[in-house]
Amino acid sequence: MSVSLDLADPKTRPVVEAPALHPVRAGGEDKPSLIGMSRDELGDALVNAGVPEKQRRMRTAQLWHWLYVRGVSDFSHMANVSKDLRARLAEDYTIERPEIVTEQISVDGTRKWVLRFPPRGAGRPVEIETVYIPEEGRGTLCVSSQVGCTLTCTFCHTGTQRLVRNLTSGEIVSQMLLARDRLGDFPDIDTPAGAIVPSAGRLISNVVLMGMGEPLYNFDNVVTALGVISDNEGLSMSRRRITLSTSGVVPEIVRAGEETGVMLAISLHAVNDELRNELVPINKKYPLDQLLDACRNYPGSSNARRITFEYVMLKDVNDSLEDAKNLVRMLQGIPAKINLIPFNPWPGSLYECSDWDQIERFADYVNQAGYASPIRTPRGRDIFAACGQLKSESERMRKSDRERMESARILELSGNGEA
Structure with a gap:
């Protein structure tokens, strides 16, 4: 099947409105995200959340795996991380998608x-x-x-x-x-x-x-x-x-x-x-x-x-x-x-x-x-x-809105002039 599209006309563009699988949580935008932190930064965040220094490397590797190998976006899905640590991390940080x-x-x-x-x-x-x-x-x-x-x-x-x-x-x-x-x-x-x-x-x-x-x-x-x-x-x-x-x-x-x-x-x-x-x-x-x-x-x-x-x-x-x-x-x-x-x-x-x-x-x-x-x-x-x-x-x-408003203003002025 061939599809003919006028590339200049946005009305002909096929748009799929996709539900946000991981919508931004209301009020959560003030929490820093663990996504994108370096390993050292992620280790610091874990220590701040109460992880003992001697567990820092191991816990960092755990979270790194969940974030970037398994691709989780919810702390509750990190099965081998204790509930207490998951709760502390969820209170202070986010890993949600945009x-x-x-x-x-x-x-x-x-x-x-x-x-x-x-x-x-x-x-x-x-x-x-x-x-x-x-x-x-x-x-x-x-x-x-x-x-x-x-x-x-x-x-x-x-x-x-x-x-x-x-x-x-x-x-x-x-x-x-x-x-x-x-x-x-x-x-x-x-x-x-x-x-x-x-x-x-x-x-x-x-x-x-x-x-x-x-x-x-x-x-x-x-x-x-x-x-x-x-x-x-x-x-x-x-x-x-x-x-x-x-x-x-x-x-x-x-x-x-x-x-x-x-x-x-x-x-x-x-x-x-x-x-x-x-x-x-x-x-x-x-x-x-x-x-x-x-x-x-x-x-x-x-x-x-x-x-x-x-x-x-x-x-x-x-x-x-x-x-x-x-x-x-x-x-x-x-x-x-x-x-x-x-x-x-x-x-x-x-x-x-x-x-x-x-x-x-x-x-x-x-x-x-x-x-x-x-x-x-x-x-x-x-x-x-x-x-x-x-x-x-x-x-x-x-x-587009500015252009429409400007066009409407010009038409209005033109109409007033003719009257």
């Missing part, structure tokens, strides 16, 4: 969750988006690191939403926990009937920090979260299957490699400073020569661990054959692969996607030069889940 505002499922199986977190000084509860992209050989979870963004990249929908606050390490990790809940990727949970998931292996096999926000502007929380996600006695995600994407926060790039050991992706999109200043304004602060030097010094990079350079294809902007030649020339000496991304439109965007035959010509040139350059087929466009389209639903609604 609230699911909506769950949208694309015609291609991509899932997008709008998740709500407590205010934490932001004035009101905040929302972010998390996306799961299933493919034949893998399932990729795209995780957000901030609510909004400060970088205002002109091709990116998230850049039109002002930064509200950083996500905590727990809020970053909880995106993965919730996705594994919803996909049946924990031992005691079955995969939902009809879910589109990889044909074999782990349902979430890759994690990319390519959602809302700039990860390196939330450095400490991101590093702590990645330590939890990659811990081999818990969620056990290989560092080679975790990719951190940055728009070019040069001072933190090498440090990120040293402290996380994960793969690096650079949101590049232009081959000269003049154009990149326009597309990715952080380039005015950290121009291309500084960015490329940081990439050359990225710890562990090699032909087996290449840096990914993301390049969105914008019609008549950065997609000429001359741009392809300059791109190849610019990346010489860096273990690199190029990820060509057809531009994903969003309401009010200034750009068009390059013609497909032009994208293929561009790809052919960089492939012949020795760079693995797959063309990433757009996924989840019909639910605004594709690369560069993320923006919290409440921000979209507020913008």
Whole structure:
């Protein structure tokens, strides 16, 4: 069966209203969460809850197993933890998941969750988006690191939403926990009937920090979260299957490699400073020569661990054959692969996607030069889940409401003028 969708019309997007399996508990938002704590921090929390110092290591391992291997979100389910300790932990801490505002499922199986977190000084509860992209050989979870963004990249929908606050390490990790809940990727949970998931292996096999926000502007929380996600006695995600994407926060790039050991992706999109200043304004602060030097010094990079350079294809902007030649020339000496991304439109965007035959010509040139350059087929466009389209639903609604009010005001003034 074929489905025809007008991508610009939200009325035609298939939205599944998903019940929150683990809704935020009323009044519990002032309790710190154990999710996302490092092992040392979790041990400190247990000692604060009355665990003797000599039991600290053993109890920490117990909780770590329940949180990240079994995936429990209720202290009462921790069968080998004493009732007294469970009660003390429940009184002072939480391990609940964020609230699911909506769950949208694309015609291609991509899932997008709008998740709500407590205010934490932001004035009101905040929302972010998390996306799961299933493919034949893998399932990729795209995780957000901030609510909004400060970088205002002109091709990116998230850049039109002002930064509200950083996500905590727990809020970053909880995106993965919730996705594994919803996909049946924990031992005691079955995969939902009809879910589109990889044909074999782990349902979430890759994690990319390519959602809302700039990860390196939330450095400490991101590093702590990645330590939890990659811990081999818990969620056990290989560092080679975790990719951190940055728009070019040069001072933190090498440090990120040293402290996380994960793969690096650079949101590049232009081959000269003049154009990149326009597309990715952080380039005015950290121009291309500084960015490329940081990439050359990225710890562990090699032909087996290449840096990914993301390049969105914008019609008549950065997609000429001359741009392809300059791109190849610019990346010489860096273990690199190029990820060509057809531009994903969003309401009010200034750009068009390059013609497909032009994208293929561009790809052919960089492939012949020795760079693995797959063309990433757009996924989840019909639910605004594709690369560069993320923006919290409440921000979209507020913008729509403002536009409707402005239209009504103009009509009213026009009517008064005619009268």
